[in-house]
Structure formats: structure tokens, C-alpha cells
Amino acid sequence: xxxxAIGEYRATPRDLQANFNGMQMLYVHWEKHLIFCSPFAFLVxxxxxxxxxxxxxxxxxxxAHPDSARVDFNEAVWxxxxxxxxxxYAASLEANGxxxxxxxxxxxxxxxxxxxxxx
Amino acid sequence: xxxxKKKLGLKDKYRYLTRDMAWEPSYQKKADIFPHEDFExxxxxxxxxxxxxxxLTMDAYWKYQAEKEKKLYAIFDAFAQNNGHQNISDARYVNxxxxxxxxxxxxxxxxxxxYSRAGRQFSGAxxxxxxxxxxxxxxxxxxxxxxxxxxxxKHFNGLHDFAHMHDRVWFLSVPKSxxxxxxxxxxxxxxxxxxxSFEYVLTNLLFVPFMSGAxxxxxxxxxxxxxxxxxxxxxxxxxxxxVIKFMLEQHEDNVPIIQRWIDKWFWRGYRLLSLVGxxxxxxxxxxxxxxxxxxxxxxxxxxxxxxxxxxRYGIRPPKYQEQANIGKQHITHQIWATxxxxxxxxxxxTWIPSEDEQQWLAEKYPDTFDKYYRPRFxxxxxxxxxxxxxxxxxxxxxxxxxxxxxxxxxxxDPTQLSHRQIVHEGERYHFCSDGCCDIFQNExxxxxQAWLPVHQIYQGNCGGGDVQTVxxxxxxxxxGQDNLEYVGSPEYLxxxxxxxxxxxxxxxxxxxxxxxx
Numbered sequence: 001x002x003x004x005a006i007g008e009y010r011a012t013p014r015d016l017q018a019n020f021n022g023m024q025m026l027y028v029h030w031e032k033h034l035i036f037c038s039p040f041a042f043l044v045x046x047x048x049x050x051x052x053x054x055x056x057x058x059x060x061x062x063x064a065h066p067d068s069a070r071v072d073f074n075e076a077v078w079x080x081x082x083x084x085x086x087x088x089y090a091a092s093l094e095a096n097g098x099x100x101x102x103x104x105x106x107x108x109x110x111x112x113x114x115x116x117x118x119x
Numbered sequence: 120x121x122x123x124k125k126k127l128g129l130k131d132k133y134r135y136l137t138r139d140m141a142w143e144p145s146y147q148k149k150a151d152i153f154p155h156e157d158f159e160x161x162x163x164x165x166x167x168x169x170x171x172x173x174x175l176t177m178d179a180y181w182k183y184q185a186e187k188e189k190k191l192y193a194i195f196d197a198f199a200q201n202n203g204h205q206n207i208s209d210a211r212y213v214n215x216x217x218x219x220x221x222x223x224x225x226x227x228x229x230x231x232x233x234y235s236r237a238g239r240q241f242s243g244a245x246x247x248x249x250x251x252x253x254x255x256x257x258x259x260x261x262x263x264x265x266x267x268x269x270x271x272x273k274h275f276n277g278l279h280d281f282a283h284m285h286d287r288v289w290f291l292s293v294p295k296s297x298x299x300x301x302x303x304x305x306x307x308x309x310x311x312x313x314x315x316s317f318e319y320v321l322t323n324l325l326f327v328p329f330m331s332g333a334x335x336x337x338x339x340x341x342x343x344x345x346x347x348x349x350x351x352x353x354x355x356x357x358x359x360x361x362v363i364k365f366m367l368e369q370h371e372d373n374v375p376i377i378q379r380w381i382d383k384w385f386w387r388g389y390r391l392l393s394l395v396g397x398x399x400x401x402x403x404x405x406x407x408x409x410x411x412x413x414x415x416x417x418x419x420x421x422x423x424x425x426x427x428x429x430x431r432y433g434i435r436p437p438k439y440q441e442q443a444n445i446g447k448q449h450i451t452h453q454i455w456a457t458x459x460x461x462x463x464x465x466x467x468x469t470w471i472p473s474e475d476e477q478q479w480l481a482e483k484y485p486d487t488f489d490k491y492y493r494p495r496f497x498x499x500x501x502x503x504x505x506x507x508x509x510x511x512x513x514x515x516x517x518x519x520x521x522x523x524x525x526x527x528x529x530x531x532d533p534t535q536l537s538h539r540q541i542v543h544e545g546e547r548y549h550f551c552s553d554g555c556c557d558i559f560q561n562e563x564x565x566x567x568q569a570w571l572p573v574h575q576i577y578q579g580n581c582g583g584g585d586v587q588t589v590x591x592x593x594x595x596x597x598x599g600q601d602n603l604e605y606v607g608s609p610e611y612l613x614x615x616x617x618x619x620x621x622x623x624x625x626x627x628x629x630x631x632x633x634x635x636x
Contacts, residue, residue: 003563006158010564012567013567014569034453034534039516101549
């Protein structure tokens with residue numbers, strides 16, 4: 001039994017994609033930049049291109065960090081849901097295989113946060 | 120001829136007023152009267168083995184509590200009449216009370232409800248009476264806490280509407296979901312969660328920091344509440360140990376079930392207490408002890424002795440306790456940094472610790488503070504001085520189980536976020552740790568329903584799409600008054616005026632101005 005209950009018990013997940021009005025959740029963590037305390041939670045349109053996501057949402061989210069100006073997205077190393085990932089910037093998030101509640105990790109070699117402290 | 124009145128001994132009185140008031144049902148089946156007693160798999164062979172270490176009866180209880188109340192309310196009155204709020208160490212201290220009133224006091228009410236229900240569901244009279252007493256204690260605690268802090272509500276911001284906030288404000292879903300999890304479990308798990316794991320194993324890490332914190336910071340009202348509740352808490356602790364031993368002694372099949380509950384509730388409690396640790400290390404102007412020191416004394420030493428004692432029942436220390444022992448050097452800094460950057464959505468203020476305070480932190484955390492955390496605070500301090508007080512404008516990812524933002528780092532690498540992810544029935548779920556991921560996997564049907572504040576905001580269920588609307592309309596916080604940076608806040612300026620202190624040059628970008636960081 002998947003829950004300890006007094007009888008048969010079934011439940012529906014509260015965060016199905018259908019509940020997000022055509023949008024989906026996307027989490028992004030910039031490694032070694034823990035000034036941003038946890039991964040960002042973005043609400044995104046599945047049809048948005050990866051390039052638009054990076055330019056419009058992600059770049060804005062990280063701009064308070066002094067390292068942000070030095071990020072070279074051509075050199076960035078990404079993982080998507082734990083797997084090595086090479087994004088197609090021109091394609092949509094959906095076409096990139098980024099589904100609802102996916103997790104991206106961004107690694108920017110050479111950038112190690114404030115005073116190299118991973119902050 | 121008059122009868123000689125006989126005075127009953129304590130033991131007889133207890134028997135007459137508790138167990139003798141129970142009866143064996145004759146026309147209803149016991150299983151129908153107590154339908155929640157069996158489904159968790161706990162086997163009770165003899166309820167008469169339940170020992171109440173206090174033998175407290177209702178008449179003695181009322182008398183005893185009434186005396187304590189009389190003294191307590193006399194002190195509350197004196198505190199109010201003497202403007203006791205002006206004698207606290209510093210106005211920053213009140214932010215700890217805001218956290219307590221919105222985060223902890225509603226849990227006392229949740230405990231009252233939980234014990235009322237558990238008491239209804241046990242067929243053993245001794246257990247029913249014990250639960251009833253504790254339910255009334257908890258109700259008393261929530262009332263007296265509200266009364267202790269109501270005076271502050273007249274003079275400080277963010278204390279109003281605490282019950283409303285408890286149900287809605289993002290970080291308060293951490294304590295709320297903890298208790299909802301316990302209350303929606305069966306009665307035996309509820310007792311393991313609250314009586315044992317919380318009241319016995321971890322209570323000293325909640326109660327002592329807040330009440331000693333009150334004492335160290337001149338808060339007579341709250342410290343007097345603490346004294347008034349102390350004898351109740353001692354009773355709850357003793358009961359917590361009795362409960363666990365009783366269940367373990369009743370049947371060997373109970374051991375693995377209880378072990379899983381101990382693992383779960385230790386980890387949930389540890390995550391919940393990270394908020395208390397933050398309060399100790401960052402919010403108290405006069406510090407009591409560091410979180411790491413408290414953890415060493417109250418968990419590693421006392422808890423170590425406890426689990427040694429429970430070894431003979433086949434119980435081992437909670438899974439992942441080593442991670443918690445490592446985490447004591449890190450979690451409070453990580454949590455404060457989180458509240459600092461999401462201060463626009465909280466009912467209390469945050470600030471950068473002063474140079475002296477950072478020195479204290481460096482001494483208490485010699486291996487971690489300077490290396491990993493001071494650079495963060497230095498950077499934010501500098502930004503603040505330049506008129507760019509940092510607020511994170513993007514909502515954080517939350518752990519599906521503990522509901523804390525996924526902010527903790529790997530036990531073996533404080534530069535890497537600890538993050539776990541699984542797919543369950545086609546849906547992705549994210550966790551802050553192995554501990555929370557295990558809890559999910561044991562009972563996924565429960566946690567797939569989690570009301571995660573960040574997702575609720577994005578689904579449009581919290582009054583608006585942008586944070587400021589949510590904060591004002593849905594949380595009932597006044598932007599620029601209840602939230603944001605402490606330095607320059609209305610509360611800060613009021614404190615300086617009371618103390619007849621000149622306003623120091625406040626850095627630009629404080630107060631009601633939110634910098635687009």
C-alpha cells in the first residue's frame with residue numbers, strides 16, 4: 001500500500017501540468033553560485049525557445065551576481081534531469097525534451113562564485 | 120450519625136478517576152468503537168500495561184494549572200503596564216517572536232487537535248486519559264503564548280493575523296505540513312511523531328532556545344510563559360518515552376514499524392528545527408548558545424544515550440543522523456541566507472549580522488563560517504551599501520516533503536546543493552535530501568498532494584501572479600512595513616526613537632524601497 005490508510009486510498013497529484021494553465025514548471029540551478037540559495041523555479045511556456053528562456057528569464061534571474069556578466073553560454077555545461085544535455089537554442093523547451101518539473105543544472109567552468117567561495 | 124469521610128490515596132484516586140471510568144462494551148464490537156486502532160499494524164496485547172508516570176487526575180490538574188495561570192497573567196499585566204517591550208535587548212529580538220507566533224503557536228493548536236483525536240481512538244483507558252490531559256495542555260499553551268505576545272502586537276509589526284499567515288505564507292508551510300503529516304497519520308504514528316520524536320527527542324532544541332532566548336533578551340512575558348509551560352513539557356517528555364517503550368514491549372512485530380516512524384520523524388523534525396537554529400544563531404541579539412552546541416548537547420549526547428537505552432528493544436539510532444550531525448555546521452547559515460533574500464515575502468525582517476556577531480559566528484563555526492558563508496554576507500553588505508539590497512526575485516524550488524526551499528548542501532560537499540529527483544507514476548518530484556526522498560517513497564500517495572506554496576502561486580491560487588500582490592492580498596502583510604530589510608524599517612526607526620538614539624546613516628535602498636536585484 002502506498003499510504004498507510006484505513007481503506008483503499010487514491011490521490012491525484014496536486015501539481016499536474018494541467019493545473020498550470022498551459023504553462024509548465026522549470027527549475028534551474030547555477031552550480032557554485034550559492035548566493036542564489038536554491039534552484040530557481042520558473043513558470044515557462046513549453047513553446048518558448050531555449051534561447052528566449054536564457055535571454056529573457058535566466059539572464060535576468062542571475063544578473064545580481066557579479067559573475068553573471070562573465071557567463072559564456074557557449075561554454076556552459078548543462079545537465080537535464082541528471083543527464084548531460086546539449087541544448088538546441090533555436091528549438092522550443094518542449095522539443096529540447098524539457099518537460100514539466102524538469103531540472104536543469106548550469107555549470108560555468110572557471111566561474112566559482114564570490115571570492116571563489118562558491119557563493 | 121455521620122459517616123467518616125475517607126480520603127482517597129493518590130493511587131486509588133487515579134484508578135477511580137481514570138481506568139475505572141472505562142467499561143467493556145456489551146452490545147457494540149470494540150473494533151467498531153475504535154476503528155483506527157489496528158490499521159497501522161501496531162499490536163497491543165494488554166492495554167493495562169500502559170503506565171502513566173504522573174497519575175494526574177482531572178481535579179488535581181485543574182487546580183494546579185489554575186494556580187500557574189494566576190501567576191502568569193499577573194506577570195503579563197505587570198509587563199504591559201511597565202512597557203516591558205522597551206526593556207528588551209534590541210528590537211531585532213522581536214523578529215524571533217514573530218517566527219514563534221506564526222510558526223510554533225499554531226502547532227500547539229494542531230497538537231491539541233491531534234491528541235484529542237488520538238485519545239478518542241485508543242481502546243486503552245490509560246492512554247485515552249493521557250492524551251486528553253496533553254490535549255488540554257496544548258490548548259492552554261497556544262492561548263498563553265498568544266496572550267504573552269499580544270502586548271508586542273501593539274508596538275511591533277508582523278504579529279497580526281498570525282493564524283491566517285500560518286495557513287498561507289510560504290515558509291510557514293514547513294511547520295504546518297509537518298503537523299498535518301502527523302495528524303493525518305494513524306494514532307500510533309501520531310504519538311511516535313509528536314510524543315516521542317518531537318516532545319522527547321527534539322523538544323529541548325525548540326523550547327530551550329526560544330525560552331532561554333527570551334530570558335537572555337529581557338523578554339519577561341515570554342520567559343514567564345516558558346516557566347509556566349515547563350512542568351507540562353516535562354510531563355509530555357516523560358509520556359513520550361513511556362509511549363515508545365509501551366509499544367515496543369507489546370509485540371516484537373511493532374519494532375520495524377516504529378523504527379521506520381522514528382527515521383521519518385527524526386528527519387522531519389530536524390528539517391523543521393533548522394528554522395529554530397537560524398533564530399538562535401542569527402535573530403537573537405544576545406545569543407544563548409550556537410545551534411551546533413545545542414545539537415551536540417541535546418541530540419548527540421542526550422539522544423545518543425536515549426538510543427543506547429532503546430537498543431535492547433532492537434531500535435537503532437535514526438537513519439541519516441550522521442548527515443544531521445554534519446549539517447549542524449551549515450544549516451543555520453544557509454537558512455538565514457535564504458530568508459535574507461526572500462525577506463520581501465516574510466512577516467519578519469532580516470539583516471546582515473554585525474561585525475561582532477560575525478566574529479561570534481566565526482568562533483562558533485570555525486570550519487565553515489569564514490570559508491563558506493562570510494563571503495556571501497560581505498558581498499550583500501557591500502551591495503546594500505551601494506543601494507542594492509539583495510532580494511531574489513525568482514521563487515525557489517521547494518522540497519516535496521519538508522517544503523523548505525532546496526537549499527541544503529551535500530553532507531560531503533558544502534559547495535554542492537543536495538538535490539534528489541525521482542519520477543513517480545509519470546510525474547517528477549524533487550527533494551532536498553535522501554531523508555525526505557525516502558519519506559516520499561514510503562508513502563507517495565500522501566506527498567503527491569503537498570500544497571507547495573511556490574506551485575500554488577504559479578497555478579494562480581494565491582490572489583495574484585506577482586509576489587507583491589500575493590504578499591499583500593493573500594498573506595495580509597503590509598509591504599514595506601511587515602517585511603523587507605530591518606535597517607531603515609519603520610520598526611527600526613521606532614526603536615531608535617524610544618531609546619532616544621540618533622538615526623545612523625542608513626544605507627540607501629532600505630525600508631520600503633525594494634531594489635530590483
